[in-house]
Amino acid sequence: MEEYKKTEKNSAAKKRQAISDSSSKTDWSFLENTYRDRKVLITGGLGFIGSNLAIALCGMGAEVIIVDSLIEDYGGNLFNIEPVKDKLKVNIADVRDESSMNYLVKKMDYIFNLAGQVSHIDSMKDPYTDLDINCRSQLSLLESCKKYNKDVVIVYAGTRQQYGKPDYLPVDEKHPVHPTDVNGINMMAGEWYHILYNNVYGIRSVSLRLTNTYGPRLLLKHNRQGFFGWFIRQIIEGETISIFGDGMQKRDFNFVEDAVRAFLIAGANKSSYGNFYNLGGTERISLVELVELMLRIYGSGSYKIVPFPPERKIIDIGDFYADYAKIESELKWSPEISLEKGLEYTFDYYKKYKDNYF
Amino acid sequence: MEEYKKTEKNSAAKKRQAISDSSSKTDWSFLENTYRDRKVLITGGLGFIGSNLAIALCGMGAEVIIVDSLIEDYGGNLFNIEPVKDKLKVNIADVRDESSMNYLVKKMDYIFNLAGQVSHIDSMKDPYTDLDINCRSQLSLLESCKKYNKDVVIVYAGTRQQYGKPDYLPVDEKHPVHPTDVNGINMMAGEWYHILYNNVYGIRSVSLRLTNTYGPRLLLKHNRQGFFGWFIRQIIEGETISIFGDGMQKRDFNFVEDAVRAFLIAGANKSSYGNFYNLGGTERISLVELVELMLRIYGSGSYKIVPFPPERKIIDIGDFYADYAKIESELKWSPEISLEKGLEYTFDYYKKYKDNYF
Numbered sequence: 001m002e003e004y005k006k007t008e009k010n011s012a013a014k015k016r017q018a019i020s021d022s023s024s025k026t027d028w029s030f031l032e033n034t035y036r037d038r039k040v041l042i043t044g045g046l047g048f049i050g051s052n053l054a055i056a057l058c059g060m061g062a063e064v065i066i067v068d069s070l071i072e073d074y075g076g077n078l079f080n081i082e083p084v085k086d087k088l089k090v091n092i093a094d095v096r097d098e099s100s101m102n103y104l105v106k107k108m109d110y111i112f113n114l115a116g117q118v119s120h121i122d123s124m125k126d127p128y129t130d131l132d133i134n135c136r137s138q139l140s141l142l143e144s145c146k147k148y149n150k151d152v153v154i155v156y157a158g159t160r161q162q163y164g165k166p167d168y169l170p171v172d173e174k175h176p177v178h179p180t181d182v183n184g185i186n187m188m189a190g191e192w193y194h195i196l197y198n199n200v201y202g203i204r205s206v207s208l209r210l211t212n213t214y215g216p217r218l219l220l221k222h223n224r225q226g227f228f229g230w231f232i233r234q235i236i237e238g239e240t241i242s243i244f245g246d247g248m249q250k251r252d253f254n255f256v257e258d259a260v261r262a263f264l265i266a267g268a269n270k271s272s273y274g275n276f277y278n279l280g281g282t283e284r285i286s287l288v289e290l291v292e293l294m295l296r297i298y299g300s301g302s303y304k305i306v307p308f309p310p311e312r313k314i315i316d317i318g319d320f321y322a323d324y325a326k327i328e329s330e331l332k333w334s335p336e337i338s339l340e341k342g343l344e345y346t347f348d349y350y351k352k353y354k355d356n357y358f
Numbered sequence: 359m360e361e362y363k364k365t366e367k368n369s370a371a372k373k374r375q376a377i378s379d380s381s382s383k384t385d386w387s388f389l390e391n392t393y394r395d396r397k398v399l400i401t402g403g404l405g406f407i408g409s410n411l412a413i414a415l416c417g418m419g420a421e422v423i424i425v426d427s428l429i430e431d432y433g434g435n436l437f438n439i440e441p442v443k444d445k446l447k448v449n450i451a452d453v454r455d456e457s458s459m460n461y462l463v464k465k466m467d468y469i470f471n472l473a474g475q476v477s478h479i480d481s482m483k484d485p486y487t488d489l490d491i492n493c494r495s496q497l498s499l500l501e502s503c504k505k506y507n508k509d510v511v512i513v514y515a516g517t518r519q520q521y522g523k524p525d526y527l528p529v530d531e532k533h534p535v536h537p538t539d540v541n542g543i544n545m546m547a548g549e550w551y552h553i554l555y556n557n558v559y560g561i562r563s564v565s566l567r568l569t570n571t572y573g574p575r576l577l578l579k580h581n582r583q584g585f586f587g588w589f590i591r592q593i594i595e596g597e598t599i600s601i602f603g604d605g606m607q608k609r610d611f612n613f614v615e616d617a618v619r620a621f622l623i624a625g626a627n628k629s630s631y632g633n634f635y636n637l638g639g640t641e642r643i644s645l646v647e648l649v650e651l652m653l654r655i656y657g658s659g660s661y662k663i664v665p666f667p668p669e670r671k672i673i674d675i676g677d678f679y680a681d682y683a684k685i686e687s688e689l690k691w692s693p694e695i696s697l698e699k700g701l702e703y704t705f706d707y708y709k710k711y712k713d714n715y716f
Contacts, residue, residue: 136489
């Protein structure tokens with residue numbers, strides 16, 4: 001495992017180097033000075049983005065505590081934090097448990113709030129659980145901070161899902177919201193609680209509305225949390241990918257390290273508090289093009305076009321890609337890792353560690 | 359009480375006459391044909407708007423069932439339905455009780471869904487109760503309909519509150535939402551559940567985003583459900599009205615019979631399903647002007663300007679008035695009763711029946 005850790009560290013360092021070389025606008029030393037020796041809580045920290053964020057924060061010398069309840073079929077996976085497991089603390093707890101959260105938020109400098117039910121499909125089958133996790137527990141976390149830690153900074157993981165089927169493209173933050181599933185509605189409410197508690201109680205909060213995010217540590221166990229992980233798994237398993245609809249739906253994508261960098265920047269910049277920002281990718285490609293790129297990078301595989309299953313058709317949003325000009329101009333974030341490069345990293349990761357993911 | 363009922367009926371008939379005389383665009387015979395002998399459930403039907411709606415529907419020959427849980431300090435009041443108490447059925451139950459609702463929604467043709475926690479102040483003090491009533495119970499009602507009555511039509515009482523502090527005036531439906539209190543966030547989610555279940559499951563639903571509504575049967579017990587009822591009560595009790603801020607905040611108002619007519623029209627028109635509509639008033643006046651008009655109509659009273667209490671200041675939205683062009687053009691609804699006329703009716707009502715209200 002030591003060897004594994006070294007590889008991970010080196011590869012992270014190499015990637016960082018690659019970013020810096022390509023005229024990155026990110027001031028890494030500012031971020032490192034911001035988070036070094038600071039207490040950071042990551043809810044949902046064993047999940048896909050949370051664990052990547054935890055690894056980045058440990059690398060910067062932050063004192064990281066992860067809260068995760070490892071709910072079956074959600075993204076939490078202890079292997080996700082293998083490279084830093086001795087550098088952080090894992091506290092297994094459910095964000096819906098107010099009493100635990102009351103204790104855990106105390107003395108924190110930053111909370112990256114990524115715990116959530118993220119499956120659109122599951123939210124339609126069981127809207128109450130989605131409500132509990134995406135609304136009630138957000139209120140509960142904010143109430144805990146209001147009572148026990150008003151000085152914390154919270155970065156919330158929001159979603160493009162609240163925009164629903166776009167009226168125009170690319171979708172900016174002025175686009176009307178009209179979510180197409182229960183998850184989108186509840187995550188919209190969850191975001192607004194954060195903005196509200198910022199405005200009313202001065203609990204500094206910012207929300208990032210994520211687009212499709214991919215990369216190492218993405219859940220591959222089932223296909224209910226988006227198509228990306230499922231495509232990766234099918235390619236690795238040598239199965240034929242099924243693309244729903246006509247495959248012409250255009251999307252944008254963020255490599256997870258770009259998303260992680262956005263979280264770090266949003267938390268560190270005072271001017272972000274009380275705001276919400278779209279993330280987005282530079283490339284906008286159809287699902288067919290995405291799959292063809294995946295197959296080329298992986299070196300083998302096949303796909304077919306099939307009709308939408310009815311329960312997915314009714315919540316499908318067609319083309320979607322985000323305008324990220326607001327965060328680019330205000331916080332100097334933009335995506336830096338190309339889809340091609342990101343896919344290479346992703347396949348490399350799962351080739352090595354797939355046994356820990358499915 | 360017979361005499362009371364006759365008076366009520368006559369005065370309703372007179373009002374109807376007055377409306378027709380003034381070139382009303384409403385096709386009352388269409389509405390009467392729509393609702394006659396139909397089964398109608400009104401959640402929150404003992405409350406302010408719900409009871410006025412119940413009275414109107416009884417007058418049209420609908421078979422009305424009211425569901426209300428008479429929660430202390432909410433708007434429910436058995437006296438509200440005094441004129442029609444022998445013509446409808448009251449079922450005391452909480453909309454959060456899914457099992458009761460599963461039974462009650464069966465065989466209904468229409469549901470007017472007005473049960474809610476409507477105090478902005480209370481929602482900040484106890485966000486969980488607001489969440490339960492305004493989110494969970496809405497989901498629960500819709501799930502009941504999905505399981506037991508997919509053919510029903512639901513009209514939801516939404517609110518202008520989700521717009522928050524306006525970016526521009528008058529506020530139309532394209533205005534971005536940025537609610538300023540927990541109640542606004544949760545009612546926004548409640549509205550979206552209805553639109554979603556309409557779009558995904560075909561449960562025909564429409565939402566009306568109400569502005570300040572006033573008239574007979576408004577709660578006057580306390581001042582946490584808006585200033586209007588409280589002003590009325592203070593005038594009747596001979597107390598000096600306190601206007602918060604500078605009193606220059608402009609608002610618009612709907613007399614409750616105009617709001618009731620909007621509910622009836624929205625439920626009866628197929629083209630409304632899946633949509634949301636602002637209601638709004640014709641007059642836009644400052645709070646000082648409103649109070650001066652109230653005092654003139656009542657014939658006595660006084661007011662003073664006082665600073666905002668902090669818990670109200672932080673959720674105040676300044677000027678607000680709605681653009682109701684969408685419902686006017688699509689459903690032919692517009693407000694028909696002037697503020698002066700509406701205030702006369704309101705004071706007449708409370709002069710007679712104030713003992714039942716405070």
